[in-house]
Amino acid sequence: MAKIFVETPRLILREIISEDLDRIFLLDSNPDVMRYIGVEPVKTIEQSVETINKIRKQYQENGIALWAVIEKESNLLIGWSGLKLLTEPINGFENVYELGYRFLPEFWGKGYATESGKAVLEYGFHQMNLDTIYACVDIENSGSDKILKDKLGFKSKGNFVDQLDNATCNWYELEKEKFNKD
Template sequence: MAKIFVDTERLILREIISEDIERIFLLDSNPEVMKYIGVKPVTKLEESEETIQKIRKQYTENGIARWAVIEKKSNLLIGWCGLKLLTDPVNGFKNVYELGYRFLPGYWGKGYATESAKGVLEYGFRNMNLNVIYTCAVIQNIDSNKILKDKLGFEEKATFIDELDHATCYWYELKKENFLK
């Protein structure tokens, strides 16, 4: 049984488990989903299996990683959302927590990214007692940047070039006192 971390009005956020492989593959093999990620879509189920193993290793080593987002109405994994401890530098930052999310296109524009991210941020600030959470998004990813700034309250701090795909990204931060006010 997968451990549940966050329960919102429409979603359950729980640990990603090996049984999620087909839905994770569906997500990570979709070119539209992967458009702004900096890596090519996967083409083999084994690649998704490796991804799940890496995430599960992060749970053990760092106490946190991305979580499966389950739509209550359908009981389907529709994406993932969660915090990740950046153990490799991103924009010069290391050993900080980064918010990330990814959803299947059929679930875009329904508020799921905002709803799940708010639950994750609440968990990070209240349960983990974090003082600041970071995130980044490719400048051309207008929808994600709008969610981060307008709906979640992240503050743009800088731009940087992502080493994976050489895309220009916004670097954001959200402080605990600004989120919990």
């Protein structure tokens, strides 16, 4: 049984488990989903097995990682959202928590990134007692950029070039005292 971390009115956020393999593959093999991620879409189911194993290892080592986002109405995994401990430097930051999310295209524009993002931030600030959470987004990903700034309240801290794909990314931070879950 997968551990449930958070529930919202429309979503369940729970640990990613091996039974999620087909939906994780569907997500990570979709070129539209992966467009701004900095890595190519996965081509084999074995790559998704490796992804799930890495996420599960992060749960064990860091106590937190990405969570499966389950739509209550359909009971389907529609994406993931969560906090990742950055153990490798990104934009000069290391050992900080980064908010991330990814959803299947048919679930874009329905407020799920905002709803799950607020729940993850609430968890990070109030259950983990974090003072600051970071996020980054490819500057060409205007939809995600708007969610971070306008819906979740992140503040820009400049931009940087991602070494993974040479893309320019916006770097954001949100401090606990500035977080408003409403």
